[in-house]
Amino acid sequence: MPGLRGHGGAMEDQGTALEHARVPFRTVLASILGLWICYVILTTLRGELVDLGFTTEAFWRRVLASGAGAVITLGLWLILRLFDARALWVKIGAALILSLPVALLIAQANQLVFASMEQRVFARAAQQRGFYVYRDQSGDLLVDIPASSMPGPPAQNGGGIVTVPAERLQATYWQEVIEVAYGRYFMMLAWCALYLALLTGEKARAAERREQEFRNAARAAELRSLRYQVNPHFLFNTLNSLSALVLTGKIDSAERMIQMLSHFYRRSLANDPTADVPLAEEVALQKLYLDIEAVRFPQRLVAEYAIPAELEDVLVPGMILQPLVENSVKHAVAPSSAPVRITISAREEYGRLVLSVADNGQDAGRSATPRKGFGIGLANVRERLAARFGREATVVSGPLGADAVCGYATHLHLPLIRKAARHPAFHPAQLVEAAK
Template identity: 40%
Template sequence: MAGIIHGREALVLAVTLWTALFINDFLLLSGGALVLAPGWLSSVLLALLLAQILQRLHGLPRERALGLGVLAVLMVAAGQAAFDVTAIVALGPHLLPGGLGVPGFAIAATFDEAILQFRMSLLWNVATFGFYAAALSLLNAERRKLDAEMRALRYELNPHFLFNTLNSVAGLIEEGSAGRADRMVLSLSRFLQTTLSLDPLHDVPLAEEIALQRDYLEIERERFADRMRFDIRLPDELATALVPNLILQPLIENAVKHGVAASRKPVTIVLEARREGDRMVLTVENDLPEGGGISRKPPGMGVGLRNITDRLQARFANRWRLSSGPTAEGRYRAAIEFPLRQA
């Protein structure tokens, strides 16, 4: 039901919904704020309790989760109805002289009237809490859809480096280069451990993203030995800026695949972060291989760039930009730009 909805989202939805109802009731019952305020507070608290209950139904079979969800709505609605009637009976005569009633009710003078008010309140609260539960479910469905899309995009990242790395480790062991093989395995272990634990919906500080890419570049540098160098330029002021996790991975992989692997001469990869006003700009540059200067986008780069495009669009709507192409200095540059946000 509520699934991956966060408590803050449930709170915002609850406060918004019952505040709107409170304002409506207050306008219909001038001077009844003291009667309505406790009902507003109890409604919000019961809504948060309902959100927690629905959250715990996640993972159950659909039919069972739906049945228990409906039961939970009925229970909190009954609890709110009992509170409403109690407040009306206990506070109404003192705060609303002359027999005035809260919207849809009159001050109950007999047990039968109290029962009637309870039934009316129960129906109203079933509808209201049912709407709240439905809104949570719809919000949850959107979050699940986005989560699935982001995970699919994350796992679309080129995994071939893993196989290449393992082959390189085997080759180093055969050559007797145990030290290089050890370093490669350790870097690969850190890289895989970190990437598998990342939540695709959560941003990370730029320093963490850079550290992860450094591990990846260390792996690739062991593979290509003296043919590859890299330079990372990260200003201290941007170390805590938030970025989508692994957003640089396709750019780094492309620089290795289409720059280092395709060249017979040494290639330098430069990863740079800079601030431009209220925007963050991340660039990855690499030397072009021999004869590669005329190509605007090397073959095979489309998957990585499309992955970044889809993730940035899902995360920032239209507030991002991606550009790539050869430079006048005989290098290839890819740059992504999006709003700067600090942790």
């Protein structure tokens, strides 16, 4: 069963594609840059609000630190993406654990960038609080502060001024790193949550694409099945006609029918059974079929075609008219002793294509119900149109008028689709000439 194995392999490939759905690099990069740009903007606004000073210098240092943070975050993504195909709880655990060392690296990068201006920021902040800040002969930064502001009991501090090194009032390097890392940790967790949301969205879109591909494959299989139902039925009837010609000694007519049948099948089987064809090509096939039947019914079958030139390039499902034309031959021409006219026509109506197959057979018009045996071919047409166009196509079939004593017609209302470049349009007469 090669076909089944092929479909199974396709399904496995689709499942693998879903498991390995990835967030595009451009999206990841945009999310990282967006995160750090927002950080720069917010911290700059905060610095202006609390009046930290050194606005320009601090801004460029902040940009540099944020650039380092963006690079480190990109490294986090390179590791985190290794867990894309794992369970959600594994991805969450990886984000919680990996964000900790990443936050420490970002904090250290931040401290290195701002280290050279840290004492200046501290001195300015101390002066704003009324403390006297200066450097001694060795260059160490000292601060004169009221003893009452020093930690410890007032009795120990006295009531005067205490001079202390600035380092004593500042946090240690690791204290500052840990304090910054604490905020960066939750910042990284927020980005990881965003990344997981983007990944979930990509997997959802991959699942939608896979579902659509399955629907398309199912629809194509249904169209092929319905389309192939037409060929055996037509071939069975044609072979019966050919047999009758041979038995009655009409060898020339039988030879002509064989030639036209060969041309008919060469043309009808050349196209993809799920593809649309230009209306001119579809009508040409039906004309060839009616010419084949005219060999059988030379005096009774009269065919007419009313196809406007401006509609010849409109696309329709291949051989969609075949069951309708065949039923007209079977139920109107075959049982009649008088000439029967079969008309194939097309018109544009309110931006839609209306295809009609009508005959003036004597058995129609006496009942509002379809002809006996007519429902199979009509059902095939309905199902093919439903598979191809859904609710956009409708089929109306019945006698020609409420008071008619003869005549039957079927009208197909289809979307008007023009795509002339897809199939080369040709005139029905070209196919008829090839059959001669």
